[in-house]
Amino acid sequence: MEYPSKLVEKAVEEISKLPGIGKRTALRLTFHLLKEEKKSVQKLAQTLTDLREKTVYCQNCHSISDKEICNICSSAYRDEKLVCVVEDTKDILAIEGTSQYNGHYHVLGGIISPMDGIGPNQLTLQSLIDKVTKQQIKEVILALSPTMEGDTTAYYISKKLKDLDVKVSTIARGIPVGGELEYTDEVTLGRSIISRVAFES
Amino acid sequence: MEYPSKLVEKAVEEISKLPGIGKRTALRLTFHLLKEEKKSVQKLAQTLTDLREKTVYCQNCHSISDKEICNICSSAYRDEKLVCVVEDTKDILAIEGTSQYNGHYHVLGGIISPMDGIGPNQLTLQSLIDKVTKQQIKEVILALSPTMEGDTTAYYISKKLKDLDVKVSTIARGIPVGGELEYTDEVTLGRSIISRVAFES
Structure with missing residues (x-):
């Protein structure tokens, strides 16, 4: 044109x-x-x-922030022994939107992706390990996207944290609320059967 | 949020x-x-x-330009006695894209729209009338959108040019090429029957 x-x-x-x-x-x-x-x-x-x-990044969780320590990290009402690991600040917004989580976060700044040239050293992994050790974190929740890269990163982190005294969990995968069973892909449906949970009425 | x-x-x-x-x-x-x-x-x-x-506007046609006189107005290969009146520079791009027009343009800078507070005085109408008079323009083609505002503006311009020695035409309206007859709205279809043209084979 x-x-x-x-x-x-x-x-x-x-x-x-x-x-x-x-x-x-x-x-x-x-x-x-x-x-x-x-x-x-x-x-x-x-x-x-x-x-x-x-733009400033929180020195504790690496999230985008107005101050050196963000509102979530400096809040007295949040459980500082619980850390949710996410890829970037957008994911914090998504999880905060659910009002179901009351712990701290840790922003990796990306996920391990050899195709894009992103290795573990470009992420804030050492900072996470230091935090777990020094602040006596009780549980680390891995909230990464259910993709190849997300799974690789989750596996890498879990290996790094294995020898530390911390529980490592991951957010549940299964059929989405409101989703139709017949339209759910086979992998998701298969995993949701394998990782079935007790029925709560 | x-x-x-x-x-x-x-x-x-x-x-x-x-x-x-x-x-x-x-x-x-x-x-x-x-x-x-x-x-x-x-x-x-x-x-x-x-x-x-x-951004500079062409002093002759009021189109967005790099120079005081735009490439189209300064071209020796274009018919300077033929002026196509459009709402803004976007419309020039659209008409140039057809490769079917070889005259000059005149950008109004808007259309008469009392709802948005745009009256004839905010447009480059006086400049058009001056141009028609001084440059002995032979034909003015009104290429305005087929809306209420476009029709009003076209009517206003045609009245202003009535007493000058210039032919005033408007771009043809009818069913779009490739359009299905049964899905064409009634007004368009009605007008396309009234303003039918001789069949060319």
Whole structure:
């Protein structure tokens, strides 16, 4: 496509680098921004720069935070002996959304994925091991995605924690609530039969 | 939803002001930007600011341009006596994409819409009338969207040009190529029967 100006072309190019945004959507957004007030566009640009440059990570759990120690880690009402290991801050939001968990978190910052060049050393694993040792953590819950990489990472962590005095658990897998049995994939259904639990009425 | 930090909250707020982007997508984009290199985010922000602040409009056709006179207006291969009136630069891209038009354009910068507070004076109408008079334009093609506002604007322009020595036409309306007759709405189908043309084999 021929763009009306170099500035438009550059804007489309930059915006379409964002995930899930193609050239057409980028062009639509570009024209939208051209019609906006100068001040609003400046504010958007400044916000994005600030976001990337000023964001702080919690020194205890490595989650995105406003302070050196995040609200969850500094809360007196949460069980600090219980640590839920997640891939990134997004997963904390998801789990907090359930209101079913009252412990601390530990953000790995990724999962082991040789295809993407991410090995155990790029994750916050040593920090997790130190925390378990020094803070006498009682239980580590592995809440990783049920993918090949997630399973590999969970296995690696469980091996690392084996000799420490800590219980290691993983979130339950099975058929989703509200899901139809006949449409559930075979692996999930098979695992949900193997790991069946006592019926609670 | 509770955001992990004020910076994330602000970013989500700003990004979700863009059309077609909701809070969830904005959050996804925010997390994406946090993982990007500082340099890339800076580049994106700078590009957006430049786009809004440095964009130039062609003095002849009011289209977005790199120079004072855009490539189309300065081209020696285009018919300067033929002017196609469009709402904004996006429409020029669409018409250029057809490769069926070889005249000049005139960008109105909007359409008459009392609901949005846009009257004839906010558009580049006087500039169009001046152009028609001074440059001895032979034909003005109205290529506006077939909506209430588009029709109103077309009617207004045609009245303004009535006393000038210029032919005023409008792009054909009818059933879209490839469209199924039975699914075409009644108004379009009705108009396509009234404005039928001689069959060309």
